[in-house]
Amino acid sequence: xxxxxxxxxxxxSFTYPESDSPAIxxxxxxxxxxxxxxxxGHNGSGKSTIVRLINGLxxxxxxxxxxxxxxxxxxxxxxxWDIRNKxxxxxxxxxxxxxxxxxxxxxxxxxxxxxxxRSEMVKLVPEAIKAVGMTDYTHTEPANLSxxxxxxxxxxxxxxxRPKVIILDEATSMLDPEGRDRILKTVHQMQxxxxxxxxxxxxxxxEASLADNVIVMDDGHLITQGTPKDVFAQAKLLKxxxxxxxFYMQVKQALLEDEFPIPEQVNSxxxxxxxxxxxxxxx
Amino acid sequence: MSKILxxxxxxxxxxxxxxxxxxxxLATIFFILIxxxxxxxxxxxxxxxxxxxxxAATKLKPKIFWDGVKPLIWLxxxxxxxxxxxxxxxxxxxxxxxxxxSSYGIENAIFIFIRFTVIILISTVMTVTTMPLEIADAIxxxxxxxxxxxxxxxxxxxxxxxxxxxxxxxxxxxFKIMNAQRSRGADFNNGGLITRAKAVTPLLVPLFIxxxxxxxxxxxxxxxxxxxxxxxxxxxxxxxxxxxxxxxxGYFAILIVLLLVFxxx
Numbered sequence: 001x002x003x004x005x006x007x008x009x010x011x012x013s014f015t016y017p018e019s020d021s022p023a024i025x026x027x028x029x030x031x032x033x034x035x036x037x038x039x040x041g042h043n044g045s046g047k048s049t050i051v052r053l054i055n056g057l058x059x060x061x062x063x064x065x066x067x068x069x070x071x072x073x074x075x076x077x078x079x080x081w082d083i084r085n086k087x088x089x090x091x092x093x094x095x096x097x098x099x100x101x102x103x104x105x106x107x108x109x110x111x112x113x114x115x116x117x118r119s120e121m122v123k124l125v126p127e128a129i130k131a132v133g134m135t136d137y138t139h140t141e142p143a144n145l146s147x148x149x150x151x152x153x154x155x156x157x158x159x160x161x162r163p164k165v166i167i168l169d170e171a172t173s174m175l176d177p178e179g180r181d182r183i184l185k186t187v188h189q190m191q192x193x194x195x196x197x198x199x200x201x202x203x204x205x206x207e208a209s210l211a212d213n214v215i216v217m218d219d220g221h222l223i224t225q226g227t228p229k230d231v232f233a234q235a236k237l238l239k240x241x242x243x244x245x246x247f248y249m250q251v252k253q254a255l256l257e258d259e260f261p262i263p264e265q266v267n268s269x270x271x272x273x274x275x276x277x278x279x280x281x282x283x
Numbered sequence: 284m285s286k287i288l289x290x291x292x293x294x295x296x297x298x299x300x301x302x303x304x305x306x307x308x309l310a311t312i313f314f315i316l317i318x319x320x321x322x323x324x325x326x327x328x329x330x331x332x333x334x335x336x337x338x339a340a341t342k343l344k345p346k347i348f349w350d351g352v353k354p355l356i357w358l359x360x361x362x363x364x365x366x367x368x369x370x371x372x373x374x375x376x377x378x379x380x381x382x383x384x385s386s387y388g389i390e391n392a393i394f395i396f397i398r399f400t401v402i403i404l405i406s407t408v409m410t411v412t413t414m415p416l417e418i419a420d421a422i423x424x425x426x427x428x429x430x431x432x433x434x435x436x437x438x439x440x441x442x443x444x445x446x447x448x449x450x451x452x453x454x455x456x457x458f459k460i461m462n463a464q465r466s467r468g469a470d471f472n473n474g475g476l477i478t479r480a481k482a483v484t485p486l487l488v489p490l491f492i493x494x495x496x497x498x499x500x501x502x503x504x505x506x507x508x509x510x511x512x513x514x515x516x517x518x519x520x521x522x523x524x525x526x527x528x529x530x531x532x533g534y535f536a537i538l539i540v541l542l543l544v545f546x547x548x
Contacts, residue, residue: 055507081509089507096500099508101416101448108519113509121519143451157508 005030006165006197007054011066014049014058014220022061023049025220031213036191036198038208038228041217042242047201048092050217051169054199055087056080071164085114088158090171094150098142103134103153106142110161128160129153131193132186148179152186159190166190168200172207180204205232209246209269216243229267248272292414297342299408301527304417305424310535311409315402320542324390327397329545333538334401337408351407352400359399367392415450419443420522437516445501453494460489 007030014024023046031037039047052058054068056075068075070083088110091097100106107128111121129135132152142150151171158166168187172180184207191198200211208214214231216223218241224231228246232238235245235253245253248269252262266275299307321327338348352359366388373386410418423440430436461471464485471482 084509091504093500095452096497097504099505101444110508112516112519115515115517118517
């Protein structure tokens with residue numbers, strides 16, 4: 001049985017009009033349905049461009065055998081609105097994506113665009129606000145919300161339209177640690193409740209290490225793809241393209257440098273903790 | 284900072300707050316027109332009493348209304364004094380070259396004073412008890428007939444609500460930039476007119492750039508949330524007429540009738 005892939009991207013290239021070299025170069029990857037995928041890479045590696053290509057905000061360079069497919073629908077000029085119905089994006093800056101004058105208005109914005117009758121909106125909007133734990137703030141104006149709360153409202157706006165895929169485009173990068181944790185928790189809950197596929201673009205390696213699937217980008221190319229365990233085992237490769245490695249890998253390497261014998265196959269936080277504890281008990 | 288910014292709206296829970304913003308906006312506009320129907324002491328008394336009752340009905344502190352009148356007090360006094368000294372007719376009490384105080388002059392000065400004050404009071408009642416957003420909704424409703432001549436009322440309404448939503452955000456941004464530039468030595472409060480105008484540059488340029496960036500980000504976000512700009516959009520926010528609006532209507536009708544009866548023809 002083949003794995004059910006909700007997003008298929010093949011041979012996509014994209015060049016910004018003002019630049020000579022492509023931001024995305026011959027990119028192909030697939031994302032399994034229901035998974036949490038983190039896309040990492042340093043600044044300017046083309047991560048955010050991928051998001052804009054997937055929901056049709058940017059149009060890829062013309063190429064015969066390239067395509068973007070979301071949930072069985074190929075992205076074309078005609079299907080772009082269908083695709084946007086299936087993909088919800090939370091952007092980086094919480095201030096600049098809040099359209100409504102109050103929380104409820106903002107959550108309703110996506111529904112209004114789709115012509116959902118008001119009688120249904122009255123049910124859907126409070127439901128979505130409740131799902132992200134913002135019920136007490138239903139009539140609050142954005143100026144009186146924290147960044148983390150605004151991002152949760154943005155998630156509610158997406159939940160209200162029931163998408164298949166939710167993309168976090170560095171959605172936590174402007175938040176304080178507490179706000180970030182709450183957002184990630186909320187999205188994990190949403191993933192379970194609504195069987196969502198999550199694509200998280202991030203700089204935060206520790207966040208990426210919690211994903212099911214990691215894609216590493218460099219200069220518009222896909223460098224490697226796999227489980228966090230497999231990807232972060234290639235510490236050398238990551239350092240070469242200027243990326244950090246997760247904290248447990250740093251600990252492992254520092255211990256190795258001090259000639260502490262840590263086996264090669266210890267490649268996750270849990271395994272490292274377990275190994276170190278066992279080591280202690282043997283003495 | 285953002286406390287001043289939610290317009291001059293002050294939250295409250297009296298009768299006036301429960302009225303529909305459309306009714307309040309229309310009543311305010313028409314009130315300003317019908318104040319000019321008053322033309323004798325009795326009709327001015329009626330207008331004054333009706334305005335004061337409306338003010339009292341908000342159950343807000345009188346100081347708020349005084350704050351509304353204060354910025355315009357010099358204009359009111361100036362106009363009243365012009366009326367006082369330059370109106371000719373009736374019994375003349377005092378005369379010096381071109382200045383004269385006559386009974387007509389006194390009467391006119393008082394009338395002008397009342398007219399100004401009640402108009403400001405009633406507008407303050409409107410703005411203080413209605414959220415800017417509700418005012419925008421009310422304006423949209425009033426503009427709806429313009430759809431017939433192909434005015435894009437929906438888009439104007441969206442522009443209004445986005446503009447209102449970004450007023451506090453831009454204010455915060457302005458203060459942040461000001462403080463950032465101050466920490467680098469910019470001085471916004473001293474010097475002559477030209478020095479001060481120049482000092483605004485390090486504030487305005489970043490503010491313009493950040494507004495444009497915000498606009499681009501916001502339009503991207505709106506598009507990715509399915510905004511197409513054409514018809515077929517539904518509305519979540521609706522206004523409902525209630526029994527309180529009958530109070531508004533009735534009060535206004537009584538005022539008009541009284542004015543029609545008691546004005547001199």
